[in-house]
Amino acid sequence: MPSSARRPVSPRVRRRRMTAAVLLASSALLWAGCSAAPAPAPTADARPQPSSTSTPAEVAEAPAVTAVSPASGSVSGGTTLTLTGTGLADVTDVTIGGVPATDVTVAEDGSVTAVAPAALHYQPAAAAIVVASGSETVPQPTPLNFAYAVETGVDAQMQYALKHWKDYNSAQWGNLNPVGGDCANFVSQTLIQRGWAQNDTWFNRNAAATISDWSPEWGYVPAMEKWLASDASLGLTRLTLDQRDQVKVGDIGMFDWNLNNTPDHVMLVSSVKVVDGVTKIAFVSHNLDGDYRDLDNVLNVEHPGGTAWFWSIPA
Numbered sequence: 048m049p050s051s052a053r054r055p056v057s058p059r060v061r062r063r064r065m066t067a068a069v070l071l072a073s074s075a076l077l078w079a080g081c082s083a084a085p086a087p088a089p090t091a092d093a094r095p096q097p098s099s100t101s102t103p104a105e106v107a108e109a110p111a112v113t114a115v116s117p118a119s120g121s122v123s124g125g126t127t128l129t130l131t132g133t134g135l136a137d138v139t140d141v142t143i144g145g146v147p148a149t150d151v152t153v154a155e156d157g158s159v160t161a162v163a164p165a166a167l168h169y170q171p172a173a174a175a176i177v178v179a180s181g182s183e184t185v186p187q188p189t190p191l192n193f194a195y196a197v198e199t200g201v202d203a204q205m206q207y208a209l210k211h212w213k214d215y216n217s218a219q220w221g222n223l224n225p226v227g228g229d230c231a232n233f234v235s236q237t238l239i240q241r242g243w244a245q246n247d248t249w250f251n252r253n254a255a256a257t258i259s260d261w262s263p264e265w266g267y268v269p270a271m272e273k274w275l276a277s278d279a280s281l282g283l284t285r286l287t288l289d290q291r292d293q294v295k296v297g298d299i300g301m302f303d304w305n306l307n308n309t310p311d312h313v314m315l316v317s318s319v320k321v322v323d324g325v326t327k328i329a330f331v332s333h334n335l336d337g338d339y340r341d342l343d344n345v346l347n348v349e350h351p352g353g354t355a356w357f358w359s360i361p362a
Contacts, residue, residue, distance in 0.1 A: 110134035110185045112178050119194035122202045123296060124165035128193065130178060135159050137180040143193050144174030165296070165318075166195035168338070169205035201297040201362070204241035208315055208331045211236070212338050221255030223266050224334055230313050232266040233333040234299060237315055241297065241360075248274060272301055272310045275358050286357040291342075292326045294319055299358040300330055300342070304350045314340065316357070 112132040120126030128148070130141065134156065141148040141161040148161035159178070166172060173192040178185040197203050215222055215229070216236065223232045235251065245251070248264050255261040263270030275283055286293055296319055302312040314330035317339055321327070329339040335349075346353050 108133040110137070110180060112176075112185050112187045112191060113189070115176060115191050115193065118192075119196050120163055121198045122166040122169045122171060122195045122206060123199065124163050126163040126193075128161050128163055128176075129154075130159045130161065130176070130191075131157055132185070133157055135178075135185070138178055138185065139181055140179040142177045142179075144172065144195075146174075163193060165205075168209040169202065170209065171195050171197055171206070200241040204237045204297050204315075205317065207240040208233075208237045208317065209338060212331045212333070213336045215333070217254065219254060220251055221261070223255060223261070226258075227267070228312075229266075229333040231268050231271050232261070234313050234315050235265045235271075248278075268301070268310045268313050271313060275299070282361045284359040286359050288355060291328055291357075292321075293359065294326070294328055294357050295359065295362075298360055300328075300355055301358070302345070302350070302353060302355045304353040306352070306354060 110133065112130050112135070114131045116129050116131075117126065120128075127150075128141075128143075130138075135158065136153055136156045138151065138153055138159045141151050141159065143163050144167055146164040146167065148163055151159065151161045153159050166174065171194075173194050176187075176191040176193055178187075197206055211233070220232060220236050223229045232251065232255065235249070239245070243249075249262055251261040251265050253260045255266065264274040265271070275281065276285070286298075294316055296316055298316045300314045300316055301310040302314070303309065304311045312332075314332035316328060317331040318329040319326065328342040330342065330345075331338050332340060342355065346355060
């Protein structure tokens with residue numbers, strides 16, 4: 048047989064070679080498939096997570112009033128209160144004892160200032176504080192009160208006047224209505240409460256039991272007017288109707304009904320308010336007894352054609 052001639056391959060050897068080729072091809076396909084397969088989808092744990100230092104959105108604090116300072120003040124009003132708490136940026140109104148405070152101002156979200164009005168009838172009392180945002184009342188975890196107190200001479204004067212305008216203190220001072228009118232007697236009593244002292248010119252002794260127990264300057268309007276005008280030691284200032292914007296609570300109002308330059312009546316100023324740019328004045332008085340008699344009504348309705356002036360008393 049020539050050397051270049053191939054030996055015939057037996058069937059058994061041929062089968063082994065075919066099996067090896069198949070195994071080699073299958074292995075190649077498996078490796079190709081692994082290298083080309085897409086990356087598996089990320090699990091939930093593999094997704095980007097928020098940083099542990101992220102700040103959650105702030106939650107606004109619920110409105111509440113928790114404290115008031117000062118907690119007491121003059122029955123004549125004028126004390127500036129500071130109300131503190133949370134969520135007070137929208138506060139619109141403050142009332143004390145049911146009376147609106149003035150100059151309500153939001154200083155910051157947790158602070159509101161307001162000026163206290165006069166106490167009801169100038170009487171000492173614990174008055175409830177109510178704070179509102181529009182029509183909504185701001186809650187108070189502990190109810191807050193403002194304690195009205197008599198702190199000044201004017202306080203004592205007005206407390207007395209509004210207590211005795213119809214409940215006469217006759218046991219101490221008498222009643223001069225039977226001898227012409229008690230208006231000057233009443234105003235004099237209030238000045239005693241303010242701190243004025245009786246003297247040889249101005250006095251009321253023994254509850255004005257006899258004519259000699261009280262002086263004309265105490266209980267007779269024309270004599271009182273002359274005394275107020277002539278005694279410089281009192282430090283009074285005479286104001287006209289055109290100067291009503293300078294009048295204060297506790298000042299004295301004189302009235303001339305028939306324009307004869309002689310006063311017929313005297314009253315004590317119990318209220319001064321500015322309404323629509325106009326100063327409104329009211330009085331407390333005896334005969335005609337009243338607590339808040341309106342000046343313009345007195346001059347235009349009760350005694351049309353009359354006039355008035357004032358004696359302003361130093362604070």
